[in-house]
Amino acid sequence: MGPQTSVTNRSGSLVSAVRETDDVDLIAVSVRKADGSVVADRHGDQVAAAYGVDLASVLVAERVKAGPGEIVRVPVMAPDGLPQRFVLVGIGTGSARDLRRAAAALARKARGRRHVMTTLGDGYSTEGARAVVEGFVLGGYTPPSAGLKSRAESSPAAQLTLVGGHPAIGLDRGRAHARATVLARDLAETPANLKNPAWLAGQAADLGAAAGLDVQIWDESRLADEGFGGLLAVGSGSATPPRFVRIDYRPEGGRRRKPVVLVGKGITFDTGGISIKPRLSMVPMKTDMSGAAAVLAALLACPEVGVRRPVTGLLPLAENAFGAGSYRPGDVVTTYGGRTVEILDTDAEGRLVLADGLAYAVRNLDPDVLVDIATLTGAAGVGLGKRHAALYSTTDRLAGALTEAATGSGEQVWRMPLVEDYRPVLESSVADIRHVPGRGAQTSGGGSITAALFLREFTAGARWAHLDIAGPSRSDRDENEVTRGATGFGTRLLLRWLESLR
Numbered sequence: 001m002g003p004q005t006s007v008t009n010r011s012g013s014l015v016s017a018v019r020e021t022d023d024v025d026l027i028a029v030s031v032r033k034a035d036g037s038v039v040a041d042r043h044g045d046q047v048a049a050a051y052g053v054d055l056a057s058v059l060v061a062e063r064v065k066a067g068p069g070e071i072v073r074v075p076v077m078a079p080d081g082l083p084q085r086f087v088l089v090g091i092g093t094g095s096a097r098d099l100r101r102a103a104a105a106l107a108r109k110a111r112g113r114r115h116v117m118t119t120l121g122d123g124y125s126t127e128g129a130r131a132v133v134e135g136f137v138l139g140g141y142t143p144p145s146a147g148l149k150s151r152a153e154s155s156p157a158a159q160l161t162l163v164g165g166h167p168a169i170g171l172d173r174g175r176a177h178a179r180a181t182v183l184a185r186d187l188a189e190t191p192a193n194l195k196n197p198a199w200l201a202g203q204a205a206d207l208g209a210a211a212g213l214d215v216q217i218w219d220e221s222r223l224a225d226e227g228f229g230g231l232l233a234v235g236s237g238s239a240t241p242p243r244f245v246r247i248d249y250r251p252e253g254g255r256r257r258k259p260v261v262l263v264g265k266g267i268t269f270d271t272g273g274i275s276i277k278p279r280l281s282m283v284p285m286k287t288d289m290s291g292a293a294a295v296l297a298a299l300l301a302c303p304e305v306g307v308r309r310p311v312t313g314l315l316p317l318a319e320n321a322f323g324a325g326s327y328r329p330g331d332v333v334t335t336y337g338g339r340t341v342e343i344l345d346t347d348a349e350g351r352l353v354l355a356d357g358l359a360y361a362v363r364n365l366d367p368d369v370l371v372d373i374a375t376l377t378g379a380a381g382v383g384l385g386k387r388h389a390a391l392y393s394t395t396d397r398l399a400g401a402l403t404e405a406a407t408g409s410g411e412q413v414w415r416m417p418l419v420e421d422y423r424p425v426l427e428s429s430v431a432d433i434r435h436v437p438g439r440g441a442q443t444s445g446g447g448s449i450t451a452a453l454f455l456r457e458f459t460a461g462a463r464w465a466h467l468d469i470a471g472p473s474r475s476d477r478d479e480n481e482v483t484r485g486a487t488g489f490g491t492r493l494l495l496r497w498l499e500s501l502r
Contacts, residue, residue: 025085028118031066071109111153137174189485201243228244234352236327246312254310260367274322289317293488298313298491350375354374358455373490387482398464
């Protein structure tokens with residue numbers, strides 16, 4: 001997996017900390033607006049004096065606005081014991097959101113550096129400390145790479161030291177959430193020629209065992225014996241057969257309670273099958289297992305952050321290819337539990353594998369709450385863009401809790417309606433249900449809504465939520481703590497929500 005930044009903290013003054021450490025090559029002081037003026041934090045004047053600069057004059061001359069993520073390099077001739085680079089980092093209002101963005105901007109500025117020391121987040125809340133760690137680790141992220149070309153100059157800073165008062169619990173939670181998100185990004189960024197269903201299931205087994213979790217894996221024979229027809233149909237055209245993974249976290253004191261169940265779509269590559277995608281649409285499809293990556297990463301972090309409730313993660317894994325055995329438009333597939341589905345589009349494969357996962361959950365686990373997460377529909381991205389996931393839920397309370405977790409994590413969601421008037425477009429004359437609207441359907445839009453309505457059919461009335469992350473799971477550019485490529489979206493959202501459960 002790719003390199004990560006190690007985060008430590010220490011008390012005292014920034015100047016003393018830098019002079020006592022040999023390898024610091026970037027020092028950063030935060031600045032904010034106060035009473036109409038821009039001021040540095042409590043370390044600023046001491047640092048400026050050590051460098052022999054008039055900080056007030058620099059703030060005026062460089063027209064520093066202190067907006068969140070603004071980075072201004074202070075021109076200095078560094079004396080012995082101080083690094084050559086001294087920068088000011090704008091923190092806006094000092095909210096957790098602004099601190100996360102400031103830290104992300106600093107991390108990008110620090111790519112290729114050995115050791116960064118900063119006062120960012122000094123004196124702020126637990127949430128502020130958490131945001132700084134998340135922002136720096138995620139903002140500086142670079143994906144795993146192969147080849148002979150050196151990427152040392154673009155790698156994340158090896159070490160971050162936060163100087164001042166940073167609540168320990170905030171730092172610990174920030175490390176755990178950032179590390180989980182990095183894992184989800186790394187898994188999604190792994191090329192599909194390496195990442196087939198068996199490989200991803202093996203990663204879940206190895207990482208789960210190391211975290212003390214119970215992991216079970218279904219191979220294609222067991223899937224056939226137990227009737228996972230949706231998963232088998234989607235994987236039928238690939239040379240690499242599907243897998244189904246169950247991961248159980250059972251904390252002490254919570255073993256007798258009904259589990260929270262998370263289901264993550266795990267399509268390791270999506271050609272579209274017989275309904276093949278255009279070439280350019282296929283390029284990012286190694287990330288079509290981002291839902292499964294988020295569920296796996298969140299489960300692995302549960303012991304570290306002390307989630308109180310039992311949690312089960314289900315990962316239906318398949319490659320949607322095309323070949324002599326491919327399923328076809330017009331086929332009728334029998335999903336787990338016996339419900340039949342008329343296939344109209346083999347590129348709507350995600351809802352089929354999720355149908356098997358949801359049906360398995362309600363028939364075998366008696367979930368207290370059921371949440372699925374998937375890169376499911378282009379319609380969600382068209383409607384909400386690249387920074388919001390579509391949230392559907394059968395209960396206001398669950399929708400509210402997930403929205404609150406999303407706000408705290410910085411991963412934004414927008415609740416969408418389950419429009420009952422659209423349900424008839426899924427009626428089939430040859431099966432129990434269609435998985436997409438047919439020709440002449442009453443609605444030609446609402447693709448994300450009809451997908452959610454289809455999934456609801458397999459939840460048996462359980463408290464359920466669906467997160468369609470097709471938009472925010474991938475990014476075309478760096479923006480705040482989001483980096484180009486796979487974003488790991490949903491990992492921190494799910495983990496925050498699980499932490500909040502009592």
